[in-house]
Amino acid sequence: MHLGAxxxxxxxxxxxxxFRWRKIGDTWYGVIGETVLKIRQTGCELEFEGxxxxxxxxxxxxxxxxxxxxxxVAKDTYIKKALQQFEGxxxxxQEPWECLIGFICSAYKNIAAIEQMLKKLxxxxxxxxxxxxxxxxxFPTPESLATxxxxxxxxxxxxxxxxxxxxxxxxxxxxxxxLDLLKAMSYLEAQKxxxxxxxxxxxxxxxxxxxxxxxxxxxxxxxxxxxxxLNHYADQLPPVMVKKMQSHNSLTNGExxxxxAFARDYFGRYAGYAQEYLYHYERTQR
DNA sequence: TTGGCACCTGGCCG
DNA sequence: ACGGCCAGGTGCC
Numbered sequence: 001m002h003l004g005a006x007x008x009x010x011x012x013x014x015x016x017x018x019f020r021w022r023k024i025g026d027t028w029y030g031v032i033g034e035t036v037l038k039i040r041q042t043g044c045e046l047e048f049e050g051x052x053x054x055x056x057x058x059x060x061x062x063x064x065x066x067x068x069x070x071x072x073v074a075k076d077t078y079i080k081k082a083l084q085q086f087e088g089x090x091x092x093x094q095e096p097w098e099c100l101i102g103f104i105c106s107a108y109k110n111i112a113a114i115e116q117m118l119k120k121l122x123x124x125x126x127x128x129x130x131x132x133x134x135x136x137x138x139f140p141t142p143e144s145l146a147t148x149x150x151x152x153x154x155x156x157x158x159x160x161x162x163x164x165x166x167x168x169x170x171x172x173x174x175x176x177x178x179l180d181l182l183k184a185m186s187y188l189e190a191q192k193x194x195x196x197x198x199x200x201x202x203x204x205x206x207x208x209x210x211x212x213x214x215x216x217x218x219x220x221x222x223x224x225x226x227x228x229x230l231n232h233y234a235d236q237l238p239p240v241m242v243k244k245m246q247s248h249n250s251l252t253n254g255e256x257x258x259x260x261a262f263a264r265d266y267f268g269r270y271a272g273y274a275q276e277y278l279y280h281y282e283r284t285q286r
Numbered sequence: 287t288t289g290g291c292a293c294c295t296g297g298c299c300g
Numbered sequence: 301a302c303g304g305c306c307a308g309g310t311g312c313c
Contacts, residue, residue, distance in 0.1 A: 108295090108306090110298090113295070114307095114308080117295090157296075158294080164310085204309075220308075221308095222309085252289070
């Protein structure tokens, strides 16, 4: 398939929004729902197997008007540098269920550890699938995680998150929750529904909203984004708040809400896109 | 509404 | 080698 717009597969898969893709040589393999996708980019050409073009376009956000989004969020020289550095980075449309569990597991963990947890979880509770002579595992269903024992989940390295994963799976099952329905709700309504799950706070909710529910105004604030704000946008915030943020490590809910509200006001309706570029830029500058 | 702490675990760094 | 530090936070008091 020939790309009609700017896209960078590596940037999009390496910027911390997905945890289960693997690269073998110059080819990426990923499991999306019950689909195993093999994909490779060379310049403006995208070669893939396992799904049709419409599926690929949707999953990688190829229909997003990146040029317009960039124009919208390019408010200062710092973000402009980030936009330039990672040109072609797009927000992926993940499966909401996997995204929710993935980010519940992400709490207080680094990316390498999150990838390990989700790999073990999938190998233990997901269905095996052979493609291209390689083994893959579908992400475990709500049923399989709801019936898993807490200890079984802990053996995957989840620690105290095991309980949250189990409770979330059970709630989805018991209440017949269809996470896709949250797409039709407003950002705040959908956020409120997500916060009802144990183990989901503002940060995790915003990640799920941004990466799987197409709420581009979501602006997840983690330790890296906090650094970006303190180092480059402190003059836009109340000095008292900046001082408090510098004095302790974690964010209070109040601080979180103020920062994300500022970001939505400053960057506009694609604040989430801005977040992803800033986050990736901050992490790779050292 | 806000502040302070416990919490599982593993990769990384000196 | 190996102990300390730090991770894409959340829930509870």
